[in-house]
Amino acid sequence: MSTTKLHRPLLCSSLSPPGRPSRRRRSLLLLLSSAFLPLPTSLSASPPPPFNPVSESEKNASAELSLRVAEAVSLLNLARDFQAHGDFSRALDSFSMVIKDYKDLAFTEYARVGRALALYEVGDRDEAIAEMEDVSISLKGYPEIHAALAAALYADKHSPLLAENQFTIATLLDPHYTDISYVRETRHWPPSLVSSLQHFITLT
Secondary structure, eight states: OOOOOOOOOOOOTTOOOTTOOOHHHHHHHHHHHHTTSOOOHHHHSOOOOOOOSSOHHHHHHHHHHHHHHHHHHHHHHHHHHHHHTTOHHHHHHHHHHHHHHOTTSTTHHHHHHHHHHHHHHHSOHHHHHHHHHHHHHHTTTOHHHHHHHHHHHHHHSOOHHHHHHHHHHHHHHOGGGGOHHIIIIISOOOHHHHHHHHHHHHHO
């Protein structure tokens, strides 16, 4: 007698018990739902502008200052060129213009030196000496102004002791000022001031 075997239906391993989604289904749902999530702020927003510590107004002010410095230097060089060619009247005008128009710039003190030298030649010597005395304080240690003041004090103010003090400062800083050819040919002093320095050096 044959025996009939009853086979129970096999459950597919891919099926999950009722109410529990399969792992593949959960992954699919997660993937689909992530497509609708908002992007992070750092990705969706445009990048912030680069940090610049200098403002636009500061840039404009800097450019304006650079332009003024270039103009002042050009005018100062023009004045020195007039001085080198012996045109002390035009040198005086140009030095005076630098001082008047660019007095807020520190290097205009050197224009005052040139103005004092030119003024000694073509202007009022008393005014020239007063300017030299003033600049010898503001530019203390600048040998040229001390040497020029020494020559003027000796020749025009008849003050040999004051002149000697100024000349000592000048020559300690730069011994070239004991050489008449140096002040005439290299520093382009006016003839009258060269003569005053020569008298001072010769008689002392």
